[in-house]
Amino acid sequence: MATILRGKDILRADHLTLDEIETIMVTAVRFENAMRAGDRLSNMAGKILATLFYEPSTRTRLSFESAMLRLGGQVISVADAKGASSAAKGETLYDTGKMIEGYADVAVVRHPIAGSAAELAEGAAIPVINGGDGAGQHPTQALLDLYTIRKEKGRAEDLTVALVGDLKNGRTVHSLSMLLANFGTHFYFVAPTALAMPPEITADLRRRGIEIVETADLREAAARSDVLYMTRIQKERFTDPAEYERLRGSYVLDKALLSLAKPGITAMHPLPRVDEIAREVDSVEGAAYFRQANNGVVVRMALLTLVTE
Ligand code: CP
Numbered sequence: 001m002a003t004i005l006r007g008k009d010i011l012r013a014d015h016l017t018l019d020e021i022e023t024i025m026v027t028a029v030r031f032e033n034a035m036r037a038g039d040r041l042s043n044m045a046g047k048i049l050a051t052l053f054y055e056p057s058t059r060t061r062l063s064f065e066s067a068m069l070r071l072g073g074q075v076i077s078v079a080d081a082k083g084a085s086s087a088a089k090g091e092t093l094y095d096t097g098k099m100i101e102g103y104a105d106v107a108v109v110r111h112p113i114a115g116s117a118a119e120l121a122e123g124a125a126i127p128v129i130n131g132g133d134g135a136g137q138h139p140t141q142a143l144l145d146l147y148t149i150r151k152e153k154g155r156a157e158d159l160t161v162a163l164v165g166d167l168k169n170g171r172t173v174h175s176l177s178m179l180l181a182n183f184g185t186h187f188y189f190v191a192p193t194a195l196a197m198p199p200e201i202t203a204d205l206r207r208r209g210i211e212i213v214e215t216a217d218l219r220e221a222a223a224r225s226d227v228l229y230m231t232r233i234q235k236e237r238f239t240d241p242a243e244y245e246r247l248r249g250s251y252v253l254d255k256a257l258l259s260l261a262k263p264g265i266t267a268m269h270p271l272p273r274v275d276e277i278a279r280e281v282d283s284v285e286g287a288a289y290f291r292q293a294n295n296g297v298v299v300r301m302a303l304l305t306l307v308t309e
Contacts, residue, residue, distance in 0.1 A: 005306040009121040010129045013175035014138045018182050021146070027302035028147055028295075030190050035070070035298065043305045044073030050104035051077040052096070052120075054087065054111045059108065059271060060131045060140070063296035064108050064304070071301055076104060097123025106308050109133075112236075114171075127307035135169040135237055142175035144299040148229060148292040149180075152266045156180070162221040164251050165231035165276060167197040172270040173231055174201055186211045189220035192250050194243070195233070218251050222261040226251065230269045230276045254278035258286075268292050299300035 004023050010016075016024075034041060049068040053061050065075045078085045087096070093111070097120040100107050107127045109117050112138030121128035132138040150156050161171045161180060167189055177187065177197070187205070189197045189212055202212060215221060222228055230253055238244040252275060253267060269277055269289040281287050 002086055003309060005303075007127055008304060008307055009118075009127055010015075010139050011118050011121060012130070012137045013142045015179070016139070016143075016179070021143070021179065021182065023307060024143055024299065024302050025147060025150065027306060028298045031280070031298045031301045031305075041070060041301075043301075044068055044071035044074035044308065047073045047105040047308055048103065049073060049075045049304065050100050050107040051075060052081045052085070052100070052107060052109045053077070054081040054085075054109070054116075055132065057110055057131065059293050059296055060108070060110060060138075060286045062298050063293075064129075064131065064140075067086055067297050067300035067304055070082040070297065071304060073304070081095065092123075093119040094123035096120060097128065101125045106304060129303065129307070132171055134171070135174075135234070137170055137175045138171040138270075139175045139179075140296075140300060140303060141172045142179040142264070143303070144296045145172070145176050145229070145268065145270070145292065146179055147299050148268065148288055148295050149266070151295070152286075152288050152291075153226060156183040156185075158184060159226045160186040160188070161227045161229060162190055162218075162225040163197070163222070163229050164188075164190040164218060164253075166195045166233045166237075166247075167191040168195045169234035169237040170231045173197070173229070176229065177201060177205060178206055181205050181208050181210050182212070187213070188225055189214045190216065190251065191217050192216055192247055195247060195250075218253075219257065220255060220261055222253075222265065225262060225265060227266045227268060228261065230267065230273070232269075232272065232274050232276060252276060252278060253281055255280050258284060 101124045106127045108131045110131040114134040117130035117133045147264045233248050
């Protein structure tokens with residue numbers, strides 16, 4: 001195994017070099033092949049993963065825990081970190097990091113405030129992985145998204161990808177756009193004006209020479225894209241419920257819309273979905289979102305191994 005990522009905190013997609021990204025992808029493929037062959041894996045035997053989730057999660061938490069167990073390691077966690085950890089007594093994330101380093105070899109944290117994973121990492125000497133920090137970043141989701149795009153399309157280079165929905169608050173699209181920029185992706189950013197991609201991200205991508213079309217027209221984007229990446233309107237980030245009601249359901253992918261899309265288009269979604277993709281799409285060949293969620297296990301097996309080896 002390569003040692004390029006040893007000891008590294010995984011906090012933001014734009015902190016990963018191309019070499020590091022390739023190492024994670026290659027290692028994930030190796031784990032996928034090993035699992036398919038029924039090999040017994042023990043890369044993490046004797047090691048402990050701590051999961052601290054201050055916000056709800058199904059996929060990120062379970063796939064990290066599954067990854068650790070499949071690698072022969074063990075998991076400790078706080079069932080509801082917000083209510084049941086000492087955060088409820090006022091403990092800082094920095095201090096929590098100081099504690100965790102004595103209990104585990106690697107930690108995954110999810111938190112409602114952007115920058116919180118970095119605060120925990122500052123206190124902890126062990127590698128800390130950001131499992132989603134508010135409307136900030138979700139780098140491991142972006143890595144499994146990249147892995148999925150490579151599997152579904154056979155390549156990452158020279159693709160047109162439409163990111164659709166709540167681009168303002170959606171941490172998955174923040175991280176994914178930064179990661180795909182390494183591969184020269186052409187983007188459609190499809191969102192209502194109120195939920196547009198943060199201008200600092202768009203400006204940074206353009207500075208790197210990335211071609212971006214910002215539009216509210218999903219049909220145009222679907223007709224020209226190789227990948228349609230739908231996202232949920234992030235209800236929990238709205239301070240005004242009426243504004244959420246106005247914007248929910250802005251974009252729905254159904255079979256009628258798919259009939260107008262570029263032939264062979266791949267539909268992705270980080271999940272959970274609310275009403276952004278009709279169930280009738282699930283049986284379509286290009287509907288990759290459940291395969292995408294499953295890919296999270298091997299990508300997270302790769303990450304846990306690489307940062308702790
Ligand atoms: N995609 C994702 O982060 O899902 P969870 O919120 O269920 O972890």
